[in-house]
Amino acid sequence: MKMQQDKVLLLDNNFLYYNRLMKRKISILGSTGSIGRQALEVIERLWDKFEIIALTAGSNVELLNEQIQKFKPKYAYADDKSKIIGAEYKTLDEICSDKNNDIILVAVSGRIGLKPTITAIKNGIDIALANKETLVMAGDIVMPLANEHNVQIIPVDSEHCAIHQCIKNINQVEKLIITASGGPFLHKSIDEMKNATVEQALAHPRWNMGKKITVDSATLMNKGLEVIEAHHLFGMNYDKIDVVVHPQSVVHSAIEYKDGSVIAQLGLPSMHIPIQYAITYPERYEGIKSKSFSFSQIARLDFEEPDWDKFKALKIAYNCGKIGGSAPVCMNAANEEGVFAFLKGEIKLFDIIDIVEKMLEKHEIIQNLSLDEIFEIDEEIRQKTRDILVKK
Ligand code: MG
Secondary structure, eight states: OOHHHHHHHHHHHHHHHHHHHSSSSEETTTTTTTTHHHHHHHHTTGGGGEEEEEEEESSSHHHHHHHHHHOOOOOOOOOOOOOOOOHHHEEHHHHOOOOSSSSEEEEESGGGGGGHHHHHHHOEEEEEEOOOOOHHHHHHHHHHHHTTTTEEEOSSHHHHHHHHOSOOOGGGGGEEEEEEEETTEEEEEEEEHTOHHHHHHHHOOOOOOOOHHHHHHHHTTHHHHHHHHHHHHHHHGGGGEEEOOTTTOOOEEEEETTSEEEEEEOOOSHHHHEEEEEHTTOOOOOOTTTOOOOOOHHHHHHHOOOTTTTHHHHHHHHHHHHHHHHHHHHHHHHHHHHHHHHHTOOOOOHHHHHHHHHHHOOOOOSSOOOHHHHHHHHHHHHHHHHHHHHHO
């Protein structure tokens, strides 16, 4: 018996040693976006641990080409393939079919992330997930598929990444507690929020993110989307997912175990930490961490109940999540079109949520959707939302 244990230990050590020698092969979908750029900063610090298979961009080919020169991926994708210099062009789907990848960081925003993610899962490639739409639109398809193919989905979003770090055994968890910074309008009146300018909505007090997600953080729709994602990622019922406002963004989220113990994950608000966690999991390295955490420097941590009247989006998202089927698809599509219109100065901040409500009122919920149906409904809602916006 003793000998057998030693053997197992030896094998384990060999495996770990081997694992440490091997570079993790990674592709980044959306390498020129906010998460993609920060991921490359993490990888640069851990360069002996990674090999980049592919980088992809949309229209920012200039930055993509700089990244290609520096990180030497074999393959690249951009909307205009003729402009790519120094790497072979491949589509997102081809990149995600390449079994040389150990992990793919899905950091594109929008529905464009969904199909390549599914392709990667079908090819048994682990996913570091930063794309919200994947689970909001198709969590019922994506999670069972990941289980079937034994694929790990490691969340990059700070809240889900925190919960991922806290959970040892999901069956012992009583509830998830997702923190929200509250955004720039946390202690502003409803009137001030109603008349907010684009500039005010984009002035997020804690996180530096892309424009769409920053506006979603101002309305708390972002938190609503995160509740739906958490439901899928961790298989928790909606009545077991709480949201608490925590302006300092130091506690990134927590879980309460059935015995009353609460485990939270804390850290300075930097996306480098969850990105690094997701792409190096289950290892941990020093990496890019800039300074050590100090409770005394932080001094205080505040928590409060969300203002459900001011942040109606949160309530809508919970309801859509509970209804399931096409409800979150409709909500997400209408919201995204609304946010684009707000960013163009065509509507006010509160109009985004009014439009989402209007679209949901008219929408006939369909359950058990196929991927094609999801895309059809998404497209139909976007079209209808744009039609309403034009008439406004
Ligand atoms: Mg988040």
